[in-house]
Amino acid sequence: MKTIYLIRHAQSVVNAGDDTEVVTYANADIPITELGQQQAEQLAIWLMEHVENVKEIFVSPYLRTQQTAAPYVQKMQLLPTVLDDLHEFNYLSFSKIKGKTFQELRNQAQCYWATNDTNFRDGEDCDSFASFFNRINHIREYFLEKTDGVYVVYGHGFWIGVLLWQLLGRYSDELDMQKFREFELLIRPKNTDVFVWQIDAHIESIAKIRK
Template identity: 45%
Template sequence: MKQIYLVRHGQSTSNAGGKAQPNAQIELTELGQQQVAEVAEWLEETLGDSVDEVHFSRFIRTQQTAQPYINKVGIEPKVIEGLQEFDYLSFKKTNGTTFATRLQMADEYWLRQDPRQADGEDAESFHEFCERVAGVLEHFKSLPDGNHVVFTHGLWMSMLIWQLLGQPCEDNGHLQKFRQFELSIRPRNCEVFLLTLCEGHPPAITKVRTCAPTPSDVHAT
């Protein structure tokens, strides 16, 4: 049996309404640093020495979130390609814009965007995002039995839950329904969900750590 503890990163500068940055380069705020210290303590108390692997995405904020826990357990972390956040707004378009403008751009994206069309050359389509998350789920199934801690992102976690519920990602209607769904269940910064994978049984996921709400930006990043 595999038990995968999915941790959303601490509050980022983007979550706090800071200036637009390339998604991969967004870092944690001072509050975010406090949050990741707390979730590291929680993970240590919950898992003790019973952790086999630690993973994060290639985006800086998940690596910063993982570091206090890595310092405690001394496990060499691994990057999982595909674990990064949905990069749906082109930075070429958001660069230099205000937070209010980016909110409007996000609303327009979810209302009108073709799921198979990206917002720009430096963005990805909704369909590509869906396939990427599905690919990581298959990777999770190939991991050795045991406890795994995975530091990831809000929209990514919401999409995983969407797929575990058997929901489709094919047309504009599905894109809009996913948006409504993720707004209703979006993990807060440093909340933890437990994904259980057991051969012969369907995957199961449940929230195991709840946090107080903090500001969240248009990307849920």
């Protein structure tokens, strides 16, 4: 059996921002806040106390997962593996949102979800919803092929949302972005929430164990 501790990153500057703040960072470069650093330290202590025999630690290519993992990586003295397919849903082009207020960003995000076009890409630096959905499938296949054991994975909110959507069977063969958005708003993980995702042969289960 594979037991995967799946964690949403600590508070980022975007998570903490109010409506008047301005978009400064591209998605990949968003750092965690001072509070986020405290959360990462507390999380590392919790993991050391509750998780044993960890074989490998994984992070996305995005800065906020790597900063969140850093205290635990240091304690464990394990070099984390970067998995590209773990990166967050990048659905708004940075060139179109840079310098806009967070309120303008949220308005633009609402327009994106309202299109309900799973193949639409806002720019060359963006995913389509369909390609993002498939990335989560790739990671599921990746861990299915891993040897049995315990793994710790630092990821992102939308990413975890799609995994939950898949594992809980909330989607049909035809993807519906608006239905996912409704689901995601209801279950969105908080910063440093921890889920246990288990894979036993081809049977998968997931549950939140820390919030």
